[in-house]
Amino acid sequence: MTRPLAFAIPGDIATLTGGFIYERRLLMGLRQAGHDVRHLVLPASFPDPSDADMAAAVAALADVAPDRPLILDGLVFGAIDTGGLARVRAPLVAMIHHPLALETGLAPDRRDHLFRTERDNLRLVRHVLVPSPHTRRILIDRYDVPRHAITVLRPGVDRPSLPPAPSTPPLILSVGILHPRKGHDVLIEALSSLGDLDWQAVIVGNPWDRDHAAALERRRAASPVAPRIRLAGRVTAEELEALYSRASVFALATWYEGHGIVFDEALVRGLPIVSCRGGAVPDTVPPAAGLLVPPGDARAFAGALRGLLQDAGKRQAMADAAMAAGAALPGWQQMADRASRMLSGL
Structure with missing residues (x-):
């Protein structure tokens, strides 16, 4: 019963980020499963709302009827006033991609405020949805959330619409918003030491942080291999699908991920992955399909890329492992159906 x-x-x-894609597909899937889902559009300023936006968000949440479980996005949940959240009558379900206090580059007082706010807010929820076992472990160990109150809801994935058609020279593809946490600056530094090899690289990502995006372009332009690196910015779904089809290696030098939908997109296309051991990446990328190095280590990242570019046999073995892992991943409706069963049982 829904x-x-x-x-x-x-x-x-x-908005083109993994978190928004995850939530959009969950909303669509819950409706497909038969739920009447009321979509509340809250102010875009979260997790740094003005006083007026905070008041508007609290009022909108308090207006939800008590018979309608309320899923609350993590950007809001981790920053909303605890006293205001306590006024909400609907059963609360938090969706935590990763705790806000773990974002890259926070000042210590800001990090402490977000930690305390999210920890206090978690005491008000009926259940928590997370995308990975890593986030689940953090909430249990650091935020005192009971184990039984957390469901790991791994994101789904769409199957590719184009067959593999690798480019020559090999294409290294990176996909992630242009934000410091994604480590595109580390990737550019790593690529800059590989000028003796034959390759091309494309970095796709919505310019989430425009100052950082401008800094990345300056870094790319100053690189000795600048003509071989393209900062593509935001692209259409069709363009991205074509890039995945042409790629030989997927590379993301991320500092931290709560899951990383782009890794699943790479796996279903049989792409070897080079990334970093940050957050949930080791949960998401199978060892046989990926090479993981410490976050921020451009030299180690370059070494992993060099090994794949120079060893076609190793690259093929990792591609085969990626394809096998990708075949076992759930679709988006499978994910939504699982969430539906949990929510119906609250």
Whole structure:
């Protein structure tokens, strides 16, 4: 039996980040499963709302009927006033991609404030949805959330619409918003030491942090291999699919991930992965399909890329492992159906 639900998400649900894609597909899938899901559009300023935006968000959440479980996006949940959240009558379900205090580059007082706010807010919820075992472990160990109150809801994945058609020279593809946490600057530094090899690289990502995006372009332009690296910015779904089809290696020098949907997209296309041991990446990337190095270590990242570019046999073995792992990943509706069963049983 399905039940009415509400899903509160800040800003434009069509925003191109892994978190928004995850939540958009969950919303669509819950409706497909038969739920009446009320979509609450909260101010886009979270997790740094103005006083007016905070008040508007609290009022919108408090208006949800008590018979309608309310899924609350982590950008809001980890930053909303605890006293205001306590006024909400609907059963609360937090969706935590990764705790906000773990974001890269936070000042110590900001990090402490977000930690305390999210920890206090978690005491008000009926259940928590997370994308990975890593995030589940953090919430249990650091935020005192009971183990039984957390469901790991691994994101789904779409199957590729184009067959593999690797480019010559090999294409190294990176996909992730242009934000310091994604480590594109580390990738550019790593690529800059590989000028003796034959390759091309494309970095795709919505310019989430425009100052950082401008700094990345300056770094790329100053690189000795600048003509071989393209900062593509935001691309259409069709362009991205074509890039995945042409790629030989997927590379993301991320500092931290709560899951990393782009890794699943690489796996279903049989791409060897080079990334970093940050957050949930080791949970997401199978050892046989990926080479993981310490975050921020451009030399180690370059070494992993060099090994793949120079050893076609190793690259093929990792590609085969990636394809096998990708075949076992759930689709988006499978993910939503699992969430539906949990929410119906609250």
